[in-house]
Amino acid sequence: MFSKTARPVAWPLFIYYFFFCALIGVMMPYISVYYKSIGLSASEIGWLMSTFTLSGILIPYFWGWLTTKIGLPKRVLQLATLGCFVALVPFNWNKDFQTLFILTCGMALFYSAMLPMTDALAVRSIRTLDVPYTRIRVGGSMGYVFAVAIAGFLIGQFGAAVVIPAMCTCLLLAVITTFFVHEQAYEKTTAKESVSFFSVLLTPESLLFFGLAFLAFMSHAPFNVFFAVHLENHGYSGSNIGLIMALGVIIEIILFMFFGNMIYRFHIFHLVSLSFLCGILRWALVGWFADVLWVLLFTQLLHCITFALFHMVSIEQIRRLFPERIAGQGQAMYSAFAIGLGGGLGMVITGYIWEWLGGSWAFTAASLVSASALLVLFLSQRR
The missing domain is CATH 1.20.1250.20 (MFS general substrate transporter like domains)
Structure with a gap:
């Protein structure tokens, strides 16, 4: 799938896409099922789900600026992934709408950075390799299909309570994967040259x-x-x-x-x-x-x-x-x-x-x- 020289760069990115999109494969179809199981109303569920879309309008600008400022895209991706995981863990013990809304806002702050930062890092990392971006991005599609199937089976066996632990597992594995991603810092440039x-x-x-x-x-x-x-x-x-x-x-x-x-x-x-x-x-x-x-x-x-x-x-x-x-x-x-x-x-x-x-x-x-x-x-x- 990848040449010998490309494997150290391509495989960590492929695997990261897999676990991140596995998170989406659990969250998007099934988290509303979990919210319903703990007694939230349809309007409350709508507010919680809309937070992710609304956060994607403004927050990515900050992460893009931060990446440009420090010149270390891998570190920014690690920060975003770890922050998303830390914000998600308390979901296991909180079931009232107000608390979940605050936690969702915190999670969305980091979640909205993960995909654009991964895309930018992937394109930059493979620019000197004979690897098309899509061959790495397909890891996300595979992760999504895998997660949808497995999460559906687990919910059928154990109920909607498995949704949050499954999301946490996907994010934890994504955090671990970031340590194997190859960092390629941006070259230093002056303000006039940039x-x-x-x-x-x-x-x-x-x-x-x-x-x-x-x-x-x-x-x-x-x-x-x-x-x-x-x-x-x-x-x-x-x-x-x-x-x-x-x-x-x-x-x-x-x-x-x-x-x-x-x-x-x-x-x-x-x-x-x-x-x-x-x-x-x-x-x-x-x-x-x-x-x-x-x-x-x-x-x-x-x-x-x-x-x-x-x-x-x-x-x-x-x-x-x-x-x-x-x-x-x-x-x-x-x-x-x-x-x-x-x-x-x-x-x-x-x-x-x-x-x-x-x-x-x-x-x-x-x-x-x-x-x-x-x-x-x-x-x-x-x-």
């Missing part, structure tokens, strides 16, 4: 990229929030829904594993256009033909293009647009503006559309967002 982050951010190409990324994650909001509910409304059982959702991640793994260098063979305009074209088709089909199984399976195959391919292109764009020393801030901006604000705003809008017009129109709106992004892309090229 490039301003905002001068790069405000270039037309950067603004276009972040605008398209914002729309891309906004279009995925109905899928991230209501896909399982939409399928349940069309008569699918819980086990079938799980298998259908797993299919998309498996295809994502295949893309990350074997087609990581593909993005260098095509023009970025064509790759992004393909991503939004597939988004238009995917969300329209999910909205109006979810009761047809083969159509639904086809839409899950498109996941590797609408999400995985776009994410691959985004990481490469950040590497290309932002100089090495401010790459962490560029990655933080991507996480905050696109994933945090774009995804969060999309979730809020989706909720209202779902209540007013129903699930089919919520996914139709996602299709229209993809169409709007494609239009913006074409107009930018003409200009």
Whole structure:
């Protein structure tokens, strides 16, 4: 999988992605089940879950700035991972909403830094190695699928009480893994020699990229929030829904594993256009033909293009647009503006559309967002 010279650098990053995304695989699907089991109301659960999205809007800027300031991305990643673990441990003994909300805010402070800092460190660490970023990132997809399956089995056997210990285990293993990650400190530069982050951010190409990324994650909001509910409304059982959702991640793994260098063979305009074209088709089909199984399976195959391919292109764009020393801030901006604000705003809008017009129109709106992004892309090229 990795060459002999790349293994000492690549494997620790691969394993870290595995355990971090395993944390997500336990937390996102199942922590609401745990909250419900300890008597929290739906509105209280909503407040707790929204904290992670809201923290992703502003907090990553601080971590990006800190990484740039001290020039030691590995140390910042260790601090964020350890802080997240320390904040999570008291969840085992606290069950009232007010305390959990404070603990969640503390955890979100560190959690929001982990993925953008890992992406920035991975891209920097492999820049001199013949290893595509996606071959390392696939460790996260594997960890997510593994955790979803194992956590579901454990909950069935022992109840929802296993959720928090399982999350703690994933984070503890991630903390241990950070000690094996190779540190590559940034070179010292003077203030006059260093490039301003905002001068790069405000270039037309950067603004276009972040605008398209914002729309891309906004279009995925109905899928991230209501896909399982939409399928349940069309008569699918819980086990079938799980298998259908797993299919998309498996295809994502295949893309990350074997087609990581593909993005260098095509023009970025064509790759992004393909991503939004597939988004238009995917969300329209999910909205109006979810009761047809083969159509639904086809839409899950498109996941590797609408999400995985776009994410691959985004990481490469950040590497290309932002100089090495401010790459962490560029990655933080991507996480905050696109994933945090774009995804969060999309979730809020989706909720209202779902209540007013129903699930089919919520996914139709996602299709229209993809169409709007494609239009913006074409107009930018003409200009």
